Amino acid sequence: MNFVLSRRVLRMGGCQVLEPNIYNVRQLLKTFDTIVYAADGVLWRHDQALTGAADTFNALRAMGKNSFICTNNSEASCRALSKKADSMGFLIAENEILSSAQALARYMRERKFNRKVYIVGGQGIMAVGMDLGLNVLKLTKASIYLRDPKTLFLATNRDRAFPVAADRQVPGAGVVVAAIQAVAKRAPFTCGKPTPYVCSHLIRQGVIEPERTLLVGDTMYTDMQFGYNCGFHTLLVGTGVSSLQDVRHALASKQAFAYQQIPDLYLHRLSDLLPFIPSRNY
Template identity: 30%
Template structure:
């Protein structure tokens, strides 16, 4: 059985690297773990992006970050030394706002998630509520009478779930009732990321919070992050991105590599994520079960490519 294994770019000759560089025109890259860590650029990577652009590659940044608006991510990119147009940032909050705008959405949005979602929606003229702490106070029936029944169900036209440090039973109770009391209520999420900072810690991701809500409402949310290939369908339809000539760069096999696979892109995993090497070894142990998670290429850091060319 021919088992897929990633090609390590560091082991290629200069001629092979040149051939590989000629195999794509467009680059989509994840941000956190590839371009920067906690707001600090990863060594040599801004130079690598500049080099790719100087070779004529069209570069897009694509993130699952649901706690920053597209503009905030763009500002972070700029402060880290990346020159990129704001329109080249593909981010969930922006995608959700555009989805609602395209449907002439005029109701309110209930948010389980960060303040950035409210800000992103407000910038698009969409009213929302929910971010911040909220706990069940007093008796359950009193809370239902005061907090759930008072917000007319048809007033809330969408529930958006993102990463929320203040996730509680009270929020789940509200969201479930908004979703189920109105069959037209949209149910959306910024991403399905299950865990952060693993294996150092296990910080529950949006996908973990969402699973609780999906179980309760017996519905699946529309998701606006990787690995959903829908998030770049507009770029593909317009011809700006040609899948066979596109490279996806990421640090997480089960999100970034799977996204590239779903879109028909070639994929490059970098080893600069918290979990990249650990996860790669894990998926390589089951190549038959995990073909969609195995990248075509691997490089310890994207910064290395300046030395390889």
């Protein structure tokens, strides 16, 4: 991907560290019609908006950028997530929320699934996701059901951790899924990021054009991999799980898949764009 950027960009192999100025930001934003944002670690942390994130998000919307929030959070419905975003000041509609729980429900509808479901997860799903009450009983029951090869094994996401503070992360749904997978000796179909399924319907409908879409995320192995899988341009921000040091490690890695998780651009925080967004300067 070739961005027309000024000299205030630090090149790191396949990644560019953007130092925002009005020229860089305007040139960058001319490239995209749609921006897909991860939620936790990009727009908010737990129940608090990151400083300047809502103003930045809304300013980009004011430019006419189509905006979606794509989250692997499976504990709440899209309605609940849109209300949460609205309470923090983000201008977003319910149908602009893309969640792993929603994707899982769509997957089951498309398969015309009408049988019983055993839930290991939060209120937003009917499969395996983040479950703060995971215990040996749940793990045992899930593994027993999965002995039947006809039983679907579905996961909302495989996130290993999510941020709850600037320097603190807690185990995510991926830990729960890995525990069940280890006992069941079966891998699930994952509906959320990094699989494209979470937004594949919008791509098919032409609502999202991958070559004109920017994915903004905070986690390399989910968000950046998701962007790569969908054919999006990718921007990693340093306010969540992955850091600039992680990018350097990926660049030096000899693992064949590591390059798929390297972002096109790195930015310290989303709000660094705010002073240079054209809608803020007229």
